[in-house]
Amino acid sequence: MKLLASNYEHDPIDVLVGDWMSEGNMTARAGSKVNGQIDAYEPTFLEALEPALPYIAKYHIKVAVNAGASDTKKLHEVVTKLIRARGFSLSVAWIAGDEVLPQLLSAQKCGESTFENICTGEKLDDWVFEPIYAQAYLGGLGIAKAFEKGADIVICGRVSDASPVIGSAYWWHQWQRSDLDKLANAFVAGHLSECSSYATGGNYSGFKDLECLGWENIGYPIVEIAQSGEVIVTKNQGSGGQVSVDTLTSQFLYEIQGPWYFNSDVTAILNETSFEQLSANRVALRGVKDRALMAPHLTNFCHLSFQTIGSVPRNPSDQNAATVDFRVIAQARKAEDLAPSKFVRPCIDPIMCAYPGATPHLDLRQAFPKEVFEYYVTLLLQASIQHQVHLQSGDSIEVSPPPMTRTYPKHQPLRDITQLQVDMSKFGATVRAPLGYVVHARSGDKGSDCNVGFWVRFQDEYSWIQNLLSTNFIKALLADEYKGHPVERCEFPGLKAVHFLLKNHLDRGLESDAESRLINWCPAKTLFWLGYEAVMSFTAHFGASTNSTALYDGANGGRFLI
Template sequence: MMVLASNYDNDPIDVLVGDWMSEGNMTVRAGSKIDGQVDAYEPTFLEALEPALPHIAKHGVKVAVNAGASDTKKLHEVVTNMVKAKGLELSVAWISGDEVLPQLLESQKRGESPFENICTGEKLDDWKFEPIYAQAYLGGLGIAEAFEKGADIVVCGRVSDASPVIGAAYWWHKWQRSDLDKLANAFVAGHLSECSSYSTGGNYTGFKHLEALGWQNIGYPIVEISHSGQVVVTKNKGSGGEVSVDTLTSQFLYEIQGPWYFNSDVTAILDDIWFEHLSTDRVALRGIKGAPPPPTTKVGITAKGGYQAEMHWFLTGLDIAAKSRMVQTQVRHLLAPHISNFSHLSFQTIGSVPSNPTNQNAATVDLRIVAQARKAADLAPAKFVRPCIDPIMCAYPGATPHLDLRQAFPKEIFEYYVTLLPQSSISHRVHLSSGETIYILPPEISQTRVYPKHQPSEATTSNPIPLSTLGATVRAPLGSIVHARSGDKGSDCNVGFWIRHEDEYVWLRNLLSMEFMKELLAEEYRGGRIERCEFPGLRAVHFLLKDHLDRGVSCTSRIDFLGKNCAEFLRVRDVDVPRGFLGRGRI
């Protein structure tokens, strides 16, 4: 915030927005609030805000963030006191209504909905855990109303990631709920900017060519939104990285679930999306259409899931599989009296040894032992870490455990359940500094649309052609010429692939069928539902891997707990690439 606000004279902005929420910190902050141990908002927001406040006040910059997490009222108090301590005349408002556990439990008791898990299909009555907290994803109209009533800073809890941008544009341009195309463009603009530097070169498979532009100072995206809803993305002046068609395609494909993109205020129809390069670091968003929002909104439910502990052994050189098998056999034997109390136990071999390695680190892989249990006592040192370490004198050659045992002691984990709640059940309110409270009405049923349970999906491309017609091929990693991006939503993982040249897209969309995706996933495919769609304007093919991530970030046993490396795994897999494509140079 300081970087952007302090440079206003040279690079003016009207509204600073920030997304501080993820499914990981939603569950952790929920647990903190229920336990009453610490303030359950995001303290790093205050670190960003405090030095920027004088510049925000001087230039009249508005601020909207969702850093309230599970304690928005408390964050409002802290920010209000911070503003007063600096002698600034800034009005601070806060948004409530995202905390919905009472409404959800009452509705469940009345049998009004099975509250199906949108990732797994499970019914809430069948969930093995007791909900302690639930947060609904709110739209941006409360933020817009706060700005309209004179607020300078609006702090929120679980508004959607893009809602601060939607609210800012709605307020600035005096839009109406019926301006669906405009709202949809603002919604996608919010998605493009919500993850900070992801749109300017962070987490981008073309990262190598950005080194000359400055890896150490990758910039922040700035979205310009016109009254008609047209969007241009740029970045702060003097920063590294870049805003390009490819960096925006990377961020766009991150975390979407298909061609329908839902928000409490609007549904964005993404089929015809494309980006237009205008000039250096200026790219326009095109092709977005708006549709009515659904009558429901997403709700994340948190429950105490128990405890997790993990232990690591290092395996080096030859016979890695046999060495892993030996220590597993020994550890399982020592764990046997306690395993019945574990809810999960896995042995994961991470990495591999290359042929003729030239240093010892390259020849070393990690054997990760992960256990979960409902009670911390079931993972006490005598029941987990001691049995994991005790084989040291009779294990494989070179047997070496990791000596940092902090992860081997039980830590609390949280289960996370994703479902839907009617917007009409939510009390979305704006609390102004004057003490006034304003209720934000949900959309009327006539202003919403019920969408099918699953996104549009096609197993193969329409009008497929034989790949043999594209000429001679060579075996090469998919990522030699294909960009990709993946991420998590609950236990679902999405992954999108895109190509640099139009003729290569013919190959990509014919290659990447649902069946071929299963082949690419290889041992990672566990039989789950796969959904597939194409974005021709981006030369992209997108997949949604349902329930792929072992319950989500807050309790997963997977090392790729955010699903972000799924794309990188798939890019390293060998495929048949037309020889001529490789001649254009690799990514």
Template structure:
């Protein structure tokens, strides 16, 4: 059996630092990595780059940030024989392939570049929808694509990792993909290294979850971690290290990180990243389904955590598809309110705006007023007493949001406004910008033409799985745990986050949030406290009346919730500021609940 493959998570998004490829590649021989993976795709740039492709924009509809990130690493990649696998092709994968080939040739490096196709599926989606109006239903809303009031201009299927493995087996050094699932990068790398095929379901399931853990780069080493204050000592939050997954031939996984850099890898950081963006105990991929109920993390050394307990099932016969359509236009403006009577000031301005926009509003599809923040009591600085009123509008046409219909009337109110009325002097957000609607559905894997394109011109077909499993639309959900809260003794009203960590994220219009704690006694309290009714209660004014799913992960002391349709249509067209759902967790951690006094940090310090 080969040694474990070491896979470095070198990018979590197009917004990630672009130092990781060079940083990880230069670590040889002290910190060798065999494969560098980079996740550059999200629903945000999928839609914007799809629009570029559909509109024939010059410059390519791929993620150029990958080119910036990999260029300084190429010499070390060639020198040490490191493989690179990324999903940066977006809507123009072949063109990205050509760019990387020319870059490699310019540097006179002996690197072969391959690309993956099959993710672009608009023609087959439109054909199937036309012949059967019920063929495609929205994963989040249940609406049909045929009844969607927007005209699709692009559709991308989420591919698995075995095409990547094929490319690597054929001699590719760099594999560029369009829309493969984020975790498929690790599946492909591990399957290539260990010669796995579709029959190795347990191994593929472990690689899938390992891929999920490192796909967001430094999220698992301390980024976006609610225990971040532990990193302040010694400045460990200044230069978070990138993660490395060690995956052996039987699927065993250890998560670690670069040495001599900041951050940390602990059971807690791994639990946090596991809970990010999952939809329930079934984690689907085109190659395998991972069952998460019994997942366990164990600290086996400093910055080394092993993962066990993942179970496997065949993949579903379908794969996820994102359909993009022009959604109209959006504009916004901000006013600042300070000190006393914030609600009354906001009410005055909102009524004035609605009055002065009364004719233009007829052409809007949305007009919303959002108070961001609260003014502190007896504030020591003016900034601490300042609240932002965000005024946001959407409309089917840019003309409806033209300056005279939105921005100019809002500016004109300055002399009539509340005491201290002040608007943001940067008015660029007040001009209409396009937004894109996003429809998430599923397509039969047999309808996907998954292919590997080698630099030599050879094309290899990647057949879909022959063994699949149809899962219920509804993931398992247990609304409550019948435990008694009285057993934990005296309680005080305190923020939930004084005891519980949490992590949240987005999947289309759905948001998920997982809560986790450190000790078994805290977990018995957490699972007894947080049922669906309690989450509805602490969501307070944010609860939209939609369904909430709940399941438990006892081995990592976590309780997970899926908040259906919580995010206003998803990142590409949402009107909210929490467009990725990451702050749902922080909002809920700030809510006061009855906390056992003995669990509070101040009480523990006395023991």
């Protein structure tokens, strides 16, 4: 935030947006709030905000983030106190309405809804657990209303990942709720930028092609949204990495469900989506660093080594066989020299701009017993949510649900094989090689569902993967990983992409009892005679024929040892 805000005079931006929420920390913060253990907001937001405040105030940059997690009002209080202590004149608003456990329990008791689990089809009455907390994914119009009323910083809890961008564009251009095409474009712009450097080459399967562009200062995406809804994606000036059709296609195919992309404000229809490279690092939407953060502390280490443990067989048949451990071991004579800020954080913080498949674990307490929460996904009528904006003046504003709604079919429009059938022999002789020699891919996860999208650069290649990548072919690629659950397929011709959604493939997903039992065995910190040792372990996926996972995923899996 400081980097982007401080360079305003040379590279101006109007709104800083941030997505601090995932289904992993969403459930963890909910558990913290229920137990009253710690403040249930995301503290790293304050680390990012405080050094940027002088520039935010000087250049009148707006800020919208969902870092409130499960304690939005408390984070609002902390930010307001911080601003006053620093002597800045900035108005802070916060958004309420995402905490919906009372409404859910009331509707369940009255039989208003079965609250079917979107991922598994299970009904809430049949769930073996008692709900202790519930959050709804709010849209962006509360953010827009807060800006309209003079807020400089808007703190949200569980709004959708793209909502800060939607709300910012809606406010800036004074759109109406009937401007569905404009809202849909802003929605996709929010999706493209929500994961930060994923759009500029982080976690990108073609990362080897970008090494010459520099990884020490990989850029942050900037989205330019016109009044008409047209979107151009670029990045901050002078940064490394790249904004290209391929890096954006990689992020586009991350965590979507199919050609209908649902959001509280609008549904984006993605069938004809494409990208156009306008110039270097400027891509139109159509139809932070590999940081040397540890360097200042290396002289205090008496040992630092990097180890790759294990190897991958040719054409592995499941995810475990396609996974190896990458381990970082540091030793120092003083415990403070291995404090989180000097070892763990420099290992973890740059993960979003690292190589694809790097998966450090998010929980640093692996050696100790801990509570387990399970993530349950369902739908709740927006009319039952009290969506409110609380202004610094003390005034509160109600944000009404959309006046026009549509109920979509439960199942997306799908085809197991392409309509444009071509005899595979017409493509010439077959040479057995890794699919990645020709094809890019991107996977994601939501709850117990995961998805994977494949795309190519040229039209003749697209005809080939259209015919090659059938539902049965993906099942064969999954091999021992395939457990008989539905696999849903769709095509995006404008992106030259074929997309698959693997239903219930992750066995209840990130936050589940099964996963937590598997990771609790990790050893504790080890004390050596010469001082202290800390170990950081990542998993990395090399040469895999599959890119799905039952235990690990690209953002939230892996193993952490300390």
